[in-house]
Amino acid sequence: MTVELFVFVVAAAACLAGAIGVVASRNPVHAALSLVGTLFGIAVLFVAEEANFLAAVQVIVYAGAIVVLFLFVIMLLGVDRADDHDIEPLVGQRLAAGFVALGILGLTFAAIASTGYEATGAIVGFDAKVPDINRLGQSLFTDFLFAFEITSILLVIAVVGAVLLARRGRREEEIVDPGQEERAEEIAQKMLVAEYRAHPEEFYEYEAGEDGEETDEDSGEDAESEEVRT
Amino acid sequence: MIAAALDVTPGWYLVLGSLLFSIGAYGLLIRRNPLVMFMCVELMLNAVTLTFVTFSRMLEDTGGQSIVVFVLVVAAAEVVVGLAIIVALLRKRPDATADDVALLEG
Numbered sequence: 001m002t003v004e005l006f007v008f009v010v011a012a013a014a015c016l017a018g019a020i021g022v023v024a025s026r027n028p029v030h031a032a033l034s035l036v037g038t039l040f041g042i043a044v045l046f047v048a049e050e051a052n053f054l055a056a057v058q059v060i061v062y063a064g065a066i067v068v069l070f071l072f073v074i075m076l077l078g079v080d081r082a083d084d085h086d087i088e089p090l091v092g093q094r095l096a097a098g099f100v101a102l103g104i105l106g107l108t109f110a111a112i113a114s115t116g117y118e119a120t121g122a123i124v125g126f127d128a129k130v131p132d133i134n135r136l137g138q139s140l141f142t143d144f145l146f147a148f149e150i151t152s153i154l155l156v157i158a159v160v161g162a163v164l165l166a167r168r169g170r171r172e173e174e175i176v177d178p179g180q181e182e183r184a185e186e187i188a189q190k191m192l193v194a195e196y197r198a199h200p201e202e203f204y205e206y207e208a209g210e211d212g213e214e215t216d217e218d219s220g221e222d223a224e225s226e227e228v229r230t
Numbered sequence: 231m232i233a234a235a236l237d238v239t240p241g242w243y244l245v246l247g248s249l250l251f252s253i254g255a256y257g258l259l260i261r262r263n264p265l266v267m268f269m270c271v272e273l274m275l276n277a278v279t280l281t282f283v284t285f286s287r288m289l290e291d292t293g294g295q296s297i298v299v300f301v302l303v304v305a306a307a308e309v310v311v312g313l314a315i316i317v318a319l320l321r322k323r324p325d326a327t328a329d330d331v332a333l334l335e336g
Contacts (some may be wrong), residue, residue: 008238012246019250019273023257028265035269038250042276045243051283054298058279061302066272066309073313074265077320083263089329097259101252108248117241124291132295139292140299151303158307165314 007048014041026082032070039063053133243284250277262327264316268309275305 014037021034039062046055074080088094126135140148254273261267279298286294315334319326322333 002236002238004238005236008242012242015246015250016253019253019257022266022269022273023253023261028263031266031269035272038273039276042280045246045280046283048238049243049283049287051286051295051298054279054283054295057299057302061306062272062276066306069309069313070265070269073317073320077317077324079263079265079320079324081325083261083266089262094260097256100259101256104255105248105252108251109245112241112244112248117239117244119240119285119288121289123289124293126290126292128290132292135292136295136299139296143293144296144300147300151300154303154307158310162310162314165311165318 004048007044011041011044011048014038015045026085027080028074028083029071029080032067032074035070036063036067039067051132053136240284240288244281247277247281247284250274250280262329264319264326264328264331267328268312268316272305272309275301 018034018036018038018041021037022031025031025034039058043055043058043063046052046058251274254270254277257270257273258267261270279301282294282298282301284294286292286298319331319334323330326333
């Protein structure tokens, strides 16, 4: 077993296991962590393919920034509850998706096999003694200079768009906490009990009246929260 | 003979990229949580970058690696805007799925 084969097998296994983890895990946090496995496996494969700079960028940008962004969103919004995989709202969706995925797989396999697992096209031939980062820099700032400049505009648009979207969302509505009302009620009740234990004599006078008032308030709140949810 | 069969040819990388792309596409089609759908898009993008790097080595052309840099930039921009939209959506309703994007209307 050569070193290259060992590296490929381990990294490919990490990639595939991570990919299946992303698709199959019920909890979004687990999916994000599986994604890190896939991205890291691909970074290892980049090193095996002599793209060292891209491997470093892959780890820094993807695993270090994008996945962390995902985790931030999951944890800030508290949407890390498990999805129910048993429900299939659209009947036949999974079967159709399986056919589509198998179709893509078959097409790409056929395309790879039809060229004999080799690239078609003229071999350009680069100087293997020059480090890959030098070659990449030269390519980016000569052949792809225009595209490279355009990416700066893309990034500015993305930043402005993200700021705009996030601001508008905050103005319109606060985050709805489903358990907030129940918790507040529980605390109020505990305070009431403590009060009663401290000064039981003060409660005999208006106990009945307060009870009635409280139930009224309860039903009002329930109706309101029902409206918000529907 | 066995040693020749066990050589890692570029074709192996292409097949792995194809598998990753298919898994990502399947996940994108079956999952309903918008965040997980985004992760599946990332999987598909990574499968394509792996293919680009493989072709870059096969053809000894650095252009493939340059394209990967652009894919990274586009993926980063896409995630930033996409997650902002998802944040706006999930603020309206914490249990929103891909079907509820119409909530953002107006």
